[in-house]
Amino acid sequence: xxxxxxxxxxxxxxxxxxxxxxxxxxxxxxxxxxxxxxxxxxxxxxxxxxxxxxxxxxxxxxxxxxxxxxxxxxxxxxxxxxxxxxxxxxxxxxxxxxxxxxxxxxxxxxxx
Amino acid sequence: xxxxxxxxxxxxxxxxxxxxxxxxxxxxxxxxxxxxxxxxxxxxxxxxxxxxxxxxxxxxxxxxxxxxxxxxxxxxxxxxxxxxxxxxxxxxxxxxxxxxxxxxxxxxxxxxx
Numbered sequence: 620x621x622x623x624x625x626x627x628x629x630x631x632x633x634x635x636x637x638x639x640x641x642x643x644x645x646x647x648x649x650x651x652x653x654x655x656x657x658x659x660x661x662x663x664x665x666x667x668x669x670x671x672x673x674x675x676x677x678x679x680x681x682x683x684x685x686x687x688x689x690x691x692x693x694x695x696x697x698x699x700x701x702x703x704x705x706x707x708x709x710x711x712x713x714x715x716x717x718x719x720x721x722x723x724x725x726x727x728x729x730x731x
Numbered sequence: 732x733x734x735x736x737x738x739x740x741x742x743x744x745x746x747x748x749x750x751x752x753x754x755x756x757x758x759x760x761x762x763x764x765x766x767x768x769x770x771x772x773x774x775x776x777x778x779x780x781x782x783x784x785x786x787x788x789x790x791x792x793x794x795x796x797x798x799x800x801x802x803x804x805x806x807x808x809x810x811x812x813x814x815x816x817x818x819x820x821x822x823x824x825x826x827x828x829x830x831x832x833x834x835x836x837x838x839x840x841x842x843x844x
Contacts, residue, residue, distance in 0.1 A: 664833070717761070718762065
């Protein structure tokens with residue numbers, strides 16, 4: 620079966636812009652989580668969506684937001700980009716959110 | 732908040748050697764997960780542990796869920812060059828934090844042929 624698909628793979632934006640990243644989970648998976656990965660901070664949890672509702676949220680500013688559609692696909696948005704937002708953004712899906720997640724390959728965002 | 736201490740931070744070993752890494756936490760978890768990440772890719776799930784004391788194997792990999800629910804270890808036997816990568820532990824407390832895994836900082840493994 621198809622894995623978790625993230626688009627785009629690479630993105631370059633300038634400070635102040637906003638960006639939307641997309642994630643298509645494995646068919647049948649209803650839980651989608653987003654993580655930010657940087658060399659200095661490791662994998663940091665952003666938020667988790669289940670059945671179109673945000674169920675958990677990490678400690679990120681309000682510039683980071685997300686949503687989930689009825690087909691479980693998810694998007695995350697970052698507004699007013701800062702240089703420090705440069706990172707690998709990973710999406711992961713699971714059936715219910717209480718077991719091991721399958722990660723996508725990530726979107727590498729560079730803010731210049 | 733929950734934090735995981737993963738050690739060692741890096742390992743340089745000879746092909747054929749065994750490897751051991753572990754994670755400890757001040758908080759309990761319902762689930763312990765071990766992932767491997769290679770350059771340019773997302774983490775891949777290696778082993779999932781759901782019960783305190785559980786010992787699970789996946790080929791040359793063996794992981795255990797500590798009795799206290801605050802620690803876990805991963806062993807790799809007879810390492811080979813393709814074992815190279817970053818290994819992450821992750822804890823999940825799904826009762827209150829479904830979908831929210833806390834990750835360790837990773838163990839970078841280098842295997843010399």
